[in-house]
Amino acid sequence: MAALCRGRHRWKTNSLHVFTRNLTVKYDYDLVVIGGGSGGLACSKEAAQLGQKVAVLDYVEPSAQGTKWGLGGTCVNVGCIPKKLMHQAALLGSAVKDAKKYGWQISGTVSHDWATMSDAVQNHVRSLNWGHRVQLQDKKVKYLNLKGSLLDEHTVKGLSKAGKETILTAKNIVIATGGRPKYPTNVPGAMEHGITSDDIFWLKKSPGKTLVVGASYVALECAGFLTGIGLDTTVMVRSIALRGFDQQIAGLVTDYMEDYGTRFAWQSVPKRVDKLSSGALQVTWTNTQTGNESQDTYDSVLWAVGRAPETKALGLDKLGVQLNKETGKIVVAADESTSVPNIYAFGDISEGRPELTPTAIKAGKLLAHRLAGQSTELMNYNNVATTVFTPLEYGCVGLSEEEAERRHAKDGIEVYHAFYKPLEFTVAERDAKQCYIKVICERGGDQKILGLHFTGPNAGEVTQGFALGFQCGASYSHLLQTVGIHPTCAEEVVKVNITKRSGLDATVTGC
């Protein structure tokens, strides 16, 4: 039956009007997707377009603080979208200061109103929630606002808010329920009094003086935009910032933030959080180097100490779906299959995958094609570019310098680098000492690029094209052969010519 199904669809590849008569009479659906986030929505819409009968289940369990949201998952509701909008607000905060240098006389003090910003952010998010609903409808994907769990490899149980059960059967089941922020388990008062990234974008009033615990990109991005809109913000770091990223660049990003006004409590771990009668939160922490204890009070404590997969309620143990014991994530093969036939998993919930929206979207679409028998192409998880939207943005693709050294040895790589000054910083009299470019190449032959790192304004926009070049196998000479675009920041990437090995000053001067 399955073979017949595959055959049917193969010759209908290009038809948008494949009618979706279900030949697999045994099941209600060809595909049931649990999780209506970036990956789940992309997979279900793609499958439906390929003629599959598809249902997607999405249900948002409220956060510990009671925050809820609509369809679209982390990215749309409590991730990429609201964080970038708030990052843009913060950039405008810096822009006001620059504007004065550019000849604007601004009388009085500049103030920021949290509610105006968060209302606008939330309205945009709601419009996206609605947009996703409409798209599912247009593409004939059945949307069910139910909490899904597995009964067997072809059966999903959906539970409504009111406790009503719905049973769905499907030829294939895809799990794309993503992850949620973690709370520490050993800090009294942490969950009771603290918020996470699930809450910050939906606060009705300003978080005020905030302690952000953690130094992941989520922690630094949140601390960055809070500082940028004028809030007293402290980041508490246990060991290093931006683990997994190039550590020289991580240092530049946090240096910039310190200059920008974000406070850092390095080598510190929180011990307890107490709510005072005034309503303020008193945080006690220990310095891991000295063992000294310190205390301060905050209006909000935001935990950004990592994310955990949403696997508990899925009933995976009963089916024997293999999980990674440490992370709790689902173990998957290159084709996103789990240890149980007909059950697939991808996105943030699957072990070893980058926790990024675009990889989930792409992986979901490719999975839909394979499940519909349209292709055998696998997702390539290598060479994924990413950007951290900290006050000084950081974009990268490929290896960090540490990783390149580990794989190719110090003698096997050539690192070209440049400290450059964006033209927009000059008149604004802004310090550009953290604006930096690093291109890590193989030392011999064509000097193939192994990693490319950029800090500066518009890093996300700058990096995408280079990620394409990287995908095409760009070498250092390809950069040199490309004429620069003047005056931009991006042109500095094709102008890098000082090697770290030479020890020469890497500061760019003149045009």
Added chain:
Amino acid sequence: MHYATDSFLVMAISIQLTRTRAPCFFALRQKLCSSFPRHRLIRRSMASDPAGADTTRFDFLVIGGGSGGLAGARRAAELGAATAVIESHKLGGTCVNVGCVPKKVMWNAAVHAEYLHDHSDYGFDVGSVRFSWETLKAKRDAYVSHLNRIYRNNLDKSKIQTIQGHARFTNDSEPTVEVNGKKYTAPHILIATGGQPSVLSDAEVPGASLGITSDGFFELETLPKRSVIVGAGYIAVEMAGILSTLGSKTSLIIRQTGVLRNFDTFISSNCTKELQNNGVDLWKNSQVKSVIKTDSGLEVTLITKDPEKKNEEEKISTIQEVDCLLWAIGRQPNISGLNIGEMGVDTDERGHIIVDEFQNTSRSGIYAVGDVCGKALLTPVAIAAGRKLAHRLFEGKKDSKLDYSCIPTVVFSHPPIGTVGLTEEEAIKSRGKENIKIYKTSFTPMYHAMTTRKSQCIMKLVCVGKEERVVGLHMQGLGCDEMLQGFAVAIKMGATKADFDKTVAIHPTSSEEFVTMR
């Protein structure tokens, strides 16, 4: 002492062997040069000068201290050539003094004007705001002067002699130039004199000289209240955008119906629309007939005639109280006074110096790079061409030349434009309509999700053949200025649409739309 003799010999040989040098000879020469004070080399070579004691001799003589000339001179000096640069004005040329740099500073200022509109949407209360052109100009001028000094220091550090004044080729048998009565010669002379804005004479348009050009724009001491820009090229578009956004009531006079007519029509029509959306008063099918000066400013008289409507009569209109009339009708090469005609250096009908792909002019030993050649008038092009030439002349890299294909370029309009490679029209012409596939998208950038002010981002890929090789990429929207460079690398590498598709997006950006297009 025998060192000095060696260097004398090397110098003498180098003059004769410029076209037939072996790489090993070069290594030796570079080593020698780097171990000697430069002035000694020059003095030695002067002593050996057959043309006479009053002619100073160099290895490389560069006429024009702009982007191309300075880049070529510095690279040549690095490679061991005794080099001099002749500049009549400020170091840095058009780009630094009256082009890219001050233009982008003004554009950045205009972007702040746009941000100030958006602040309240993002929750900021900035109170009352007043713009001071004077403050901006002072800071911009200070920055440009700072760059002039950097250029001067860079030349000094590279031991390049700077000669202040106008260069004129003499009638000596060996190509020689005269500056302020002193003669200079070299086996390799580079002309990098750039260009300047074209102007109309009062005979062509009565009162034309009452207007300014982009050079004059950078001298304006106050923000004009009422501006009229004439022209449809990128300079006209940029100037109109800056003035209008900073608060000058601006009219743009174009001869036909759209701006940027040599760009892809997708961009041309969108940019025309964006100008109008941003409040620029656009006069299509129009030309300036005359300009007169009145007590309340200039009065600009226009003729408007739609060529499609043959029966309609020309319409005459006037714009009054204009305090800034800016001609942006093109640029012309700086060749007057050089006496290149006498040198057998060929020029085209517009005066551009004709060069081959190696930047050779028709006269051996004389080269030209940059705007004076009239091709791809862009700073990075001149810089790259100057450096490539230096490597060819002084490092023996015989094939060193600039590839003029796939040069990316950005227009700092509102919002900015980025473009690289062929337009759809060019691709159809060269490859046939049936071999072209176009991908397009347009969307509102996420930045505007929060703002009442809106602008679109539009993107287009021009693909050729079965493999869908991307031969053109065109876009206009927020961030397109910084987006283009990486894509230009990939397109130069021969990227196909499949390569775009294989690249994972960076979310949330505008640029990700290029790798998710269907």
